[in-house]
Amino acid sequence: MSLYSEKVMDHFKHPRNVGVIENPDGVGEVGNAKCGDIMKIYLKIENDIIADVKFETFGCGSAIASSSMATELIKGKPLKDALKLTNQAVAEALDGLPAYKMHCSVLAEQAIRSAILDYYTKHNIPFDPELLKACEHCEEDE
Amino acid sequence: MQVYADNAATAKPKKAALEEYTRVAEEFFGNPSSLHSAGQRAKEVLTDCRGRIANLLGAEENEIIFTSGGSESDNQAIESAAKFGRAKGKTKIISTAIEHHAVLHTLEKLKKEGFEIVLLPVGTDGIVKLEDVKKEVDEKTCLVSVMLANNEIGTIQPVEEIGKICKERKVLFHTDAVQAVGHMKVDVKALSCDYLALSAHKFGGPRGVGALYVRKGAPLYPLIEGGAQEKGKRAGTENLPAVAAMTVALEDSLAHLEETNKRVTALRDKLIANLKKIPHSALNGDPVKRLGGNVSFCFEGIEGESLLLLIDDKGICASSGSACTSxxxxxxxxxxxxxxxxxxxxxxxxxxxxxxxxxxxxxxxxREIPKVVEYLRSISPVWRDLQEGKRTYIL
Known part of the structure; x- marks a missing residue:
């Protein structure tokens, strides 16, 4: 199938880090079922480092692949680095996404951010509220 | 195992049709508009095909125009009726919410040009109600356009009855029969239609060819200007090999229609019964008043494109109405x-x-589809919420 790159298909068909973490330190869920994709990220944090990360995704092939790739990119990384993960980085790591699927990578970026901010909130760690911007794709659909 | 289950998108071409294509392309390469013998021989084939197609639809030979396919046929029928209506001050067109985009987008365009477009709703069974048609048809109406069978959920519309209403009220009636022709008995007289669109590749003919039935006396204007082909209603050198292949494909489909439908409907019902066993799933459209080969389902908690790609990986070609696929x-x-x-x-x-x-x-x-649905549900946060009672099941 030429719609997606081989890497997208690989991560879609064999997603890394899929599942849940019991008693996670941070959870983030973005998107909505109405617009066709929801991503949920679970984090285990040790000494400001992402010790473990799992995801669950309702969505298309590129949404599942983006979640998988994003979790790979942040696993074992310090929180401050994970917060810098951009959707472009996710898309590039997947050897690109079709233009109308770029929002999937945006969702992945936001799901991770949202999970980290959940961790910060639970531990009373101050953060920049600017980091909580919504997905334009989903807002448009409301 | 390889399973091609996307015949409503395009059916596998029939061998006899492909052979006819090659034969006509080789032997009758003359331009039907040419006066020399090679041209005239080609013209004879064209006339012969027109007569055979007309015969299969219960039409007259001069009521068939060959086009590039369903979309062009739909466009030309609707544009022609609209142009005719506007000249008489009739600018209302009635259609349904479930039409193909070839109809809907043409209507949207006409709306911008000042037409009043009424899209009738359908019930949860996917069928338009006759009372709604009766209620809407008035003296301002220039056209009613209702598809014979729906392309996504396969539901068959009460086109015969709608045709009668239109005939009584003297309103032009078009039916998009692209999904129906070759798969059910279609007779233009029984349907009382003024226009009927069909496409060859839906019944085993080649792509890029179709036809438009236009009742004798119904207005028709060309979309494509140029030569005098198709009685001046459709310019461009005729795609003769494709027309001949379409004719063979339709004849072949209709020759075995009853036994094919009996067999395919039984297979359809078996597949429907099996997929219904998947919890929180639902068949789309009326279970009986549907095309013999159409199976359309919604599965709660998963997204269609990922389902399509994973069953494709198992060799099953299908389609989905999810946003991601469109x-x-x-x-x-x-x-x-x-x-x-x-x-x-x-x-x-x-x-x-x-x-x-x-x-x-x-x-x-x-066997395979339920496994993929189950897997996708196992990684879906929506499904988890449904199972944990944080979200309410819809299906």
Whole structure:
């Protein structure tokens, strides 16, 4: 199938880090079922480092692949680095996404951010509220 | 195992049709508009095909125009009726919410040009109500356009009755029969239609060719200007090999129609019964008043594109009405029209069978599709919420 790159298909068909973490330190869920994709990220944090990360995704092939790739990119990384993960980085790591699927990578970026901010909130760690911007794709659909 | 279950998108071309294509392309390469003998021989083939197609539809030979396919036929019929209506001050067009985009987008364009467009709703069974048609047809109406069978959910519309209403009220009536022709008995007189669109590749003919039936006396204007082909209603050198292949494909389909339908309908019902066993799933459209080969489902908690790609990996070719497969934000307008909310319309799957579909293929799909649905649900946060009672099941 030429719609997606081989890497997208690989991560879609064999997603890394899929599942849940019991008693996670941070959870983030973005998107909505109405617009066709929801991503949920679970984090285990040790000494400001992402010790473990799992995801669950309702969505298309590129949404599942983006979640998988994003979790790979942040696993074992310090929180401050994970917060810098951009959707472009996710898309590039997947050897690109079709233009109308770029929002999937945006969702992945936001799901991770949202999970980290959940961790910060639970531990009373101050953060920049600017980091909580919504997905334009989903807002448009409301 | 390889299973092609997307025949409503395009059917596998019939061998006899492909052979006819090659034969006509080789032997009758003359331009039917040329006066020399090679041209005239080609013209004879064209006339012969026109007569045979007309015969299969219960029409007259001079009521058939060859086009590039269903979309062109739909466009030309609607544009012609609209142009004729406007000249008489009639600017209302009635259609349905579940039409193909070839109809809907033409109507949207006419709306911008000042036409009043009324899209009738359908019930949860995917069928338009006759009372709604009766209520809307008035002296301002220039055209009613209702498809014979829906492309996504396969539901068959009461076109015969709608045709009668239009005939009584003297309103032009067009039916998009692209999904129906070759798969059910279609007789233009019985349908009382003024226009009927068909496309060859839906019944085993080649792509890029179709026809438009235009009742004698109904207005028709060309979309394409140029030479005097097709009685000046459709310019451009005729695609003769494709026309001949279409003719053979239609004859072949209709020759075995009853036995094919009996067999395919039984396979369809078996597949429907098997997929219904998947919890929180639902068949889309009326279970009986539907095309013999159409199976359309919604599965709660998953998204259609990922389902399509994973069953494709198992060799099953199908289609979906999810937003992700259309490249737009909204799922299929047909699924929304039958009352499926966005959340479940995204999880749709259409399997369209053909005369070549086997019992083994039905068994294979019945075995593999539930596994993929189950897997996708196992990684879906929506499904988890549904199971944990944080979200309410819709299906």
């Amino acid at each position: 490249g737009s934000l909204d799922p299929s307008h047909v699924l929304l029209a039958i009352g499926r909310v966005h959340d479940v319309a995204h999880g749709s799957l259409r399997l369209s069978l053909s005369e070549e579909t086997t019992e083994e293929e039905i068994d294979y799909m019945s």
